[in-house]
Every structure is written in structure tokens, then in C-alpha cells.
Amino acid sequence: MNNVLEVDHPVIDIYLTALRDKTTKTAPFRRAMANIGNILAYHALSELPLTEFEVETPIQKTSGFTPSTDVVVIPILRAGLSLVDGIINFIPEAKVGHIGVYRHEETHEPVNYYHNLPNGIEDAFTLVVDPMLATGGSGSHAVKFLKESGAKNIRFVALIAAPEGIERLQTDHPDVPIITASIDEKLNDQAYIIPGLGDAGDRYFGTT
Numbered sequence: 557m558n559n560v561l562e563v564d565h566p567v568i569d570i571y572l573t574a575l576r577d578k579t580t581k582t583a584p585f586r587r588a589m590a591n592i593g594n595i596l597a598y599h600a601l602s603e604l605p606l607t608e609f610e611v612e613t614p615i616q617k618t619s620g621f622t623p624s625t626d627v628v629v630i631p632i633l634r635a636g637l638s639l640v641d642g643i644i645n646f647i648p649e650a651k652v653g654h655i656g657v658y659r660h661e662e663t664h665e666p667v668n669y670y671h672n673l674p675n676g677i678e679d680a681f682t683l684v685v686d687p688m689l690a691t692g693g694s695g696s697h698a699v700k701f702l703k704e705s706g707a708k709n710i711r712f713v714a715l716i717a718a719p720e721g722i723e724r725l726q727t728d729h730p731d732v733p734i735i736t737a738s739i740d741e742k743l744n745d746q747a748y749i750i751p752g753l754g755d756a757g758d759r760y761f762g763t764t
């Protein structure tokens with residue numbers, strides 16, 4: 557698959573196991589999500605453009621670096637919020653916008669219900685964040701909305717991605733790289749990812 561990074565790291569495997577385990581309680585589930593968010597952010601920001609400037613250490617002058625653009629993190633509500641703490645822990649100066657999209661229970665089609673984007677999205681390095689890329693409907697819809705709002709430099713960060721969702725996102729938005737902790741097997745007939753972790757939003761917010 558082009559333009560997809562499946563991050564391969566033993567620590568990801570450990571946290572992913574906790575997230576998949578149906579007996580994992582809310583608190584460790586949240587911690588594992590934050591920790592993986594941190595690792596995914598490390599990879600998703602590997603091409604962040606920097607501007608060089610002069611900085612003075614106590615000993616002498618040397619080169620320093622600062623982001624050339626804003627970093628904007630856009631969680632797809634609700635479940636996308638689960639990865640935000642880990643990401644902004646890694647890049648605390650990031651701005652956070654929000655897009656509310658839910659998947660209709662019967663049609664599985666995305667439904668928009670909210671958006672709030674920071675100014676300057678046109679020039680920003682933007683990470684769209686959602687733990688689950690299943691059919692890809694919600695993700696594709698959110699990216700389309702962002703592009704219509706002017707965003708150009710977009711990456712999609714998903715904890716778990718189904719091959720079906722990757723294909724949909726790449727077909728609709730071939731310019732958007734995908735960074736994920738796991739490409740899972742497929743979708744079941746309810747459009748849930750298998751093996752997956754169940755309903756990410758319900759497990760993270762304790763609403764099961």
C-alpha cells in the first residue's frame with residue numbers, strides 16, 4: 557500500500573494488546589491510547605518543516621530550529637479525542653481543531669454535526685486523528701471538509717486501520733499519508749474492524 561506507514565515497534569505491540577483486550581478497564585485503556593498517540597505523533601511529524609535560527613547556549617552561538625508552520629491536530633469527535641493527549645504531549649504548541657462526525661448505525665454513512673477549526677489552517681501541518689479507520693467514510697468525509705476549508709498539508713493518524721478504510725481514503729485523497737499502529741484483517745458485516753478493539757469511543761469514554 558502506498559503512502560501508508562504501519563509503525564512497527566515492540567512498545568506499540570504492548571499497548572495495542574491492552575487496547576484490544578476486552579477486560580482492560582477505562583483508566584489503563586486511556587493510558588495506552590495516550591502512549592500510542594505519543595508514538596504515532598513522533599512518526600506523523602517526521603516531515604514537519606523547520607526554520608533555522610541562531611540560539612545562544614551558555615557557551616556559544618549555535619543553530620536552533622522552530623516549526624515553519626503551525627501544527628494543527630484535528631480529532632474526529634468523539635473517539636478522535638482519545639489520541640489528542642498523547643499527541644499534544646509530544647508537540648505541546650499544536651493547535652487543536654474539532655470535527656464532529658458519527659457513523660450512521662444502519663447505513664454506516666458519515667454524518668457531520670460540528671466543526672471548529674483554528675485560523676491559519678491553510679498553511680498548517682495538519683494531523684487528522686481518529687483511532688479507527690474502518691470503512692473510511694468518516695475519515696474521507698473529514699478530510700474533504702478540511703480541504704474545502706483550505707487545508708493542504710494533511711496526514712491521517714489512525715490507531716487501527718482496516719484495508720477497506722485505507723483503500724477508501726487513498727482513493728478519495730491519494731495525497732494524504734496514513735500513519736497507523738496496525739493494519740488489521742478486515743471489516744465484519746457490521747463494519748467493525750476485526751480483530752480491532754470494539755467501539756473505541758465507548759471504551760475510551762466508559763459509555764459501554
Ligand code: PRP
Pocket residue numbers: 632633634635636657658659660664666686687688689690691692693694695721747755756757758
Ligand atoms: C467511529 C470511529 C470513526 C468511525 C470509523 O466513530 O471513531 O470516526 O467510527 O468508521 P468508518 O471508517 O466506517 O467511518 P463513531 O461513529 O462510533 O462515533 P464516536 O466517535 O462518536 O463514538
Ligand code: URA
Pocket residue numbers: 635688690747748749750752753754755756757
Ligand atoms: N468504529 C469503532 O469504534 N470500531 C470499529 O471497529 C469500527 C468503527
